[in-house]
Amino acid sequence: MEDSFTKTLKALADPSRRKIFHTLIVLASAIPITQVVSEFEISRQGVTKHLKVLEDAGLVHIKTQGRQRYCKADAKPLQEMNKWLQFYDKFWDDSLNSLTDYLGNKDV
């Protein structure tokens, strides 16, 4: 299928999903889908779809309890993103120092 990192990026590339993820992670506790829906202007099915994408990326975990499905955010997949970024931080300040550090020519 698709690698997990691509899944994570795709999941977070949508503003609605970022909002849902943010809401859930700040809430820090599991809440039923209906309650998630009440925070947004999208339909229940719309939110459910977004939650599925987030769940597929491991950014949200859902467990059923009775007739309710509790959602909880999980930031772990972001670690991979952070790791990915760490490679590029050598480049983003545009300074020759960091670049030559990467290239290993510290004497230049």
Place this chain on the structure above:
Amino acid sequence: MEDSFTKTLKALADPSRRKIFHTLIVLASAIPITQVVSEFEISRQGVTKHLKVLEDAGLVHIKTQGRQRYCKADAKPLQEMNKWLQFYDKFWDDSLNSLTDYLGNKDV
């Protein structure tokens, strides 16, 4: 239109574009589109489209010189990504300490 952060994430959510970006940034110099194309198995127009998305996200800068268009990667938009991530690193180790740090209840 679309906010810059969403553009950045969408641009990088595609594996081909990540590869192009990576190739360009490691190369550290501006190269013509044709040369970029030669590194991949996608058609020239495919690569051009990807470059346009990357350029629109500020991850690549292109300048014309004669009949050639030189592309150069720019990691600056990644800083915004890094900043975004920094908010969430409080959550990804799952420890109560970091969470309570965020909540400001250091005495709990």
Place this chain on the structure above:
DNA sequence: TATATACGCAACCGTTTAGTTGCGTATCGA
């Protein structure tokens, strides 16, 4: 001047995406 090179633009195609509506069903409370 003729030819090759390096591109842009536009059309097209199949797939995915973001979102909706409709309907069915399991669970809970009165």
Place this chain on the structure above:
DNA sequence: TCGATACGCAACTAAACGGTTGCGTATATA
């Protein structure tokens, strides 16, 4: 047991996406 609640599943739609092909054109070179 009956109605409300909390959902899933499926179908649908309009738009975007990743990629292609065809054609036109400016620039460089022989």
